[in-house]
Amino acid sequence: MSVDVFARFPGAVVTDEAEEEFRGRIRDHLATDPAPPFDRNDPDASLPPTLAWHGRLAAAGYALPVSPPEYGGRLRSLGEQLVQVEEMAAVGANSSVNLVGVAMLTPLLLALGTEEQKQTWLPPVARGEHLWCQLFSEPEAGSDLFGMRTTAVPDGDVLVVNGQKIWSSTADHADFGLMLARTEPGSTGRRGIGCFVVDMRSPGVTVRPIRQLGGPAEFAEVFFDDVRVPRGNVVGELGDGALAALRVLASERSGLSMASYAGLAAQFEDLVRLAPPGGGRYRAELLALWEALAVQRLGAIRQASAPPGDEPPLGAAAAGKLAVGTINVQFNELRARLLGPRAFAFPDDDRDVAAISERIVSSLALSLGGGTHQMQRNAIAEGLLGMPRG
Ligand SMILES: Cc1cc2nc3c(=O)[nH]c(=O)nc-3n(C[C@H](O)[C@H](O)[C@H](O)COP(=O)(O)OP(=O)(O)OC[C@H]3O[C@@H](n4cnc5c(N)ncnc54)[C@H](O)[C@@H]3O)c2cc1C
Structure with a gap:
């Protein structure tokens, strides 16, 4: 259903003729080459066909990365980006x-990467050939990202990496990791950090998947033992990785906002169908969720259309991520109440209810991944309200 639920709300669907034409074309494409099913519980079986399908999307002119065609991507208007994630979510296609x-990686390299880095790493992302992971969080440095202890000590033309990362999504399947580590051991805070690319098959990299309450092992611990990384893999200036990190965090939060909004909008009619006809006593809650999603759509447009500046737009990205994380929890909490015991007690072979149950259990994850709600509030206070750091 995607954006169709907003059809009678003038203003919520802000698209021009070109975008509507694009919607028709991508709908046709998605009908011609349907997305393979994606089962988070079974990444071994799900990842290869999904990435191959992303490659076919790119070949057909609907590459996921927003980047110039010479790097395998496609330059799209913001409206087209939104239309694409909405249409993909409507048919259950995995876009994230x-x-x-x-x-x-893509916006980071477009801003700070060398020509060689862009040519090497961006086209295989668009073609679905390389899966990437993010190696930022550490056991003692999650919200306090710059409390990291992992080191990457320069030695001639390499960095020698030692330490541990944690909560790295898809790290056990990833080809490359985008990593932060201290390039000046003993430095503190934002100084002396490097942002660089690690080949996940390098000697000395050990990945241990972490199994979650909801079932899948989506993320992993990653250990580094004298891993040698070419100096040419550093993005931007060697000790200036904090700036790169803040850019990545802003992009991550914007990306999560848009993809999560589209996913929830695509599931809204299913939620309504679980309620009694007319919504019954859930009517007000359903309407409040619909309204929140419509506002989120406008927010996604506004946030992503902000002109690029020197400073990463952390406050605006935080506002979008906080809002969609809150909607996600409310949406799934209502879904659990509407389903009742069926949400958690169902036959083993009922894959549809299993998928819904897993969504309910993992709905809090969006309030943590990409930075917790408290950290988003801190970013809004400082970035949008101009309040001093607490
Ligand atoms: C689904 C998911 C996917 C993830 N994927 C990745 C990934 O791919 N790569 C990666 O590097 N990391 C990833 N993470 C890790 C994520 O970024 C961290 O979990 C998050 O930053 C919080 O860090 P923490 O878990 O160490 O909690 P902590 O930082 O220990 O926080 C504990 C609690 O204290 C609060 N708190 C801490 N500091 C403050 C403060 N200054 N002000 C107010 N409250 C505060 C937090 O909000 C939280 O409630 C993922 C996490 C999840 C849930």
Whole structure:
């Protein structure tokens, strides 16, 4: 259903004729080459066909990364980007499994990468050939990202990396990681950090998947033991990785906002169908969720259409991520109430209810991944309200 639920709300669907034409074309394409099913519980079986399908999307002119064609991507208006994620979500197509490559690495390299880095790493992302992971969080440095202890000590033309990362989504399947580490051991805070690319098959990299309450092992711990990384893999200035990190965080939060909004909008009619006809006593809650999603759509447009500046738009990105994370929890909490015991007690072979149940259990994840709600509030306070750091 996607954007169709907003059809009678003038203003919520802000698209021009070119975007509507694009919607028709991508709808046709998605009908001609349907997306393979994506089962988060079974990444071994799901990832290869999904990435191959992303490659076919690119070949057909609907590449996921927003980047110039010479890097395998496609330059699209913001409205077209929104239309694409909405239409993909409406048919259950996974658009975010390579979020790190598509929505974090790509804008980072377009802003700070060398020509060689762009030519090497961007086209395989668009073609679905390389899966990327993000190696930022550490056991003692999640919200306090710049409390990281992993080191990457320069030694001639390499960096020697030692330490541990955690919560790295899809790290056990990833080809490359976008990583932060201290290039000046002993430095503190934002100084002396490097942002660089690691080949996940390098000697000394050990990945241990972490199994979650909801079932899948979507993320992993990653250990680095004297891993040698070419100096040419550093993005931007060696000790200036904090700036790169803030850019990545802003892109990550914007990407999560847009993809999560589209996913929830696509599931809204299913939610309504679980309620009694007319909504019954859930009517007001359903309407409040619909309204929140419509506002989120406008927010996604506004946030992503902000002119690029020197400073990463952390406050605006935080506002979008906080809002969609809150809607996600409310949406799934209502879904659990509407389903009742069926949400958690169902036959083993009922894959549809299993998928819904997994969504309910994992709905809090969006309030943590990409930065917790508290950290988004801090970013809004400082970035949008001009309040001093607490
Ligand atoms: C689904 C998912 C996917 C993820 N994927 C990745 C990934 O691919 N790569 C990666 O590097 N990381 C990833 N993460 C990790 C994520 O970024 C961290 O979990 C997050 O930043 C919080 O860090 P933490 O878990 O160490 O919690 P902590 O930082 O220990 O926070 C604990 C609590 O204290 C609060 N708190 C901490 N500091 C403050 C403060 N200054 N002000 C107010 N409250 C504060 C937090 O909000 C939280 O409630 C993922 C997490 C999830 C849930």
